[in-house]
Amino acid sequence: MLPLLEQISRGEVLLADGAMGTMLFERGLKSGQCPESINLSAPHLLEEIATLYLQAGADILHTNTFGGSPLKLAEYGLDDQCHQINCQAIRSVRSVVTDKAYISLSCGPSGRLLKPYGDTDPEELKESYKKQLTCILTEPVDMITIETMTDLAEATIAVETARQIAPDIPICATMTFDCTPRGFFTIMGVTVEQAATGLLEAGADIIGSNCGNGIDNMTKIAAEFGKCTNAPLMIQSNAGLPEEKDGHLFYPEAPEFMAEKCRKLPSAGVRIIGGCCGTTPAHIAAIRKTLTPGN
Amino acid sequence: MLNQLSDSLLTGNADAVASLVKQAIDQKLDPNNILNDGLIAGMTVVGQKFKSHEIFLPDVLIAAKAMNAGMEILKPLLVKEGIPSIGRIVIGTVQGDLHDIGKNLVGIMLKGAGFEVIDLGKDVAPETFVEAAIENEAQIIGLSALLTTTMPVMKKVVNLATEKGLTGKIKIIIGGAPTTSDYANEIGADAYCYDGINAVDCARRILGVA
Secondary structure, eight states, X not given: OOOHHHHHHTTOOEEBOOOSHHHHHHTTOOTTSOGGGHHHHOHHHHHHHHHHHHHHTOSEEEOSOTTOSXXXXXXXXXXXXXXXXXXXXXXXXXHHHTTSSXXXXXXXXXSOOBTTTSSBOHHHHHHHHHHHHTHHHHSOOSEXXXXXXXXXXXXXXXXXXXXXXXXXXXXXXXXXXXXXXXXXXXXXXXOHHHHHHHHHHHTOSEEEEEETTOHHHHHHHHHHHHHHOXXXXXXXXXXXXXXXXXXXXXXXXXXXXXHHHHTTGGGGTEEEEEEOTTOOHHHHHHHHHHXXXXX | OHHHHHHHHHTTOHHHHHHHHHHXXXXXXXXXXXXXXXXXXXXXXXXXXXXXXXXXXXXXHHHHHHHHHHHHHHHHHHHHTTOOOSOEEEEEEBTTOOOXXXXXXXXXXXXXXXXXXXXXXXXXXXXXXXHHHHHTTOSEEEEEOOSTTTTHHHHHHHHHHHHTTOTTTSEXXXXXXXXXXXXXXXXXXXXXXXXXXXXHHHHHXXXXXX
């Protein structure tokens, strides 16, 4: 495999995986249980999920480390196991993909608010990301995905910390926007343009958006990013917002529906397409089909 | 001066809010007016601007801090003069769920509207909600959940309140991204609120205050 950024610079569109949480809940993760605790208690589930996404045609697999920062793990009293939890997540995916796909370390938000809005110091945040990210010195990865960010200050700290630890590893940073009558904003008030400028300045190689409320809005967000920058973009959309039917919750956007809409993304500059909440290997397989030349 | 007070809330200037409340008290303004025409009026504008996406979460959080700075000074007077709050609400994010940004916003809007809010935090057990509501003589329990997997805990709270014979005495309102009005009906909650401002309207309606 060529290095990831080289592959992208040749104009290729890479496919990332879909949801992790959705898959874990289907496999017995309990409400209130730390999703990353699975890495130590049932790593075979990580292998199973990685296998399914690999078979679906994903080029990039994310690790089950979204909440793997010590600040987040501390909510479950697991912060002292940060290193093992993150290392095991990488090892499990590596054992499945060997060199058939890229592995990206997922880093989600700390769940804290920086001062003066909350009570967290930038230094504390930096230290937390640093502790999580040092796992890649033991277990190498091909990319780092800093995702679901809403505060540009926190995202900047995460990207800069990742850049210091891994000067040569591609960093992808994505934020989550709400669609308002005045345009797209994160809940903290960050616009697409501010995100594009800020994330690239912080040192990200690939930028974009994840989560959100469905592929239609994501297509618009991608177009806005495309107007602001020539940098490669990543889009990982939810399969819509969860709806309820007969007491069960489901995500409304079917694999074929999402896949069809994904066709438009590359022309906006999107070079990595994946899925967020509610997307499954079936979604990824459907997107793979539409990305294959001739389809 | 009360206009100035509500403007200072909008800019989140806690020092200005505190000193204006002090000035207003020194000038013998009615504490109830300071609350309603200064602090509550200011927070109402904050809520409206947030709703119309003119301002964002950081602005609301800063305004709430400024409101608290003013309330600290005003509260002893309100208590002394026996001015009751318009209602008492116990809120929290349900057990198993650690997401509290939405719940905090609801708390800010309710406090900003003059309610007394007892915030139990996140990951709150059904028993804790019910006990706190009884102990504090609250009229309403507000439940928040972000995860589809923690929503069922809301039903447990409703059931527990029913078991304790609280039906009709304490109303239960719910909110959070995955919840809906249908879901509120299904589990027997009294109302679903789609955001913090709606929660204020809803609480007012339940308590019959204008």
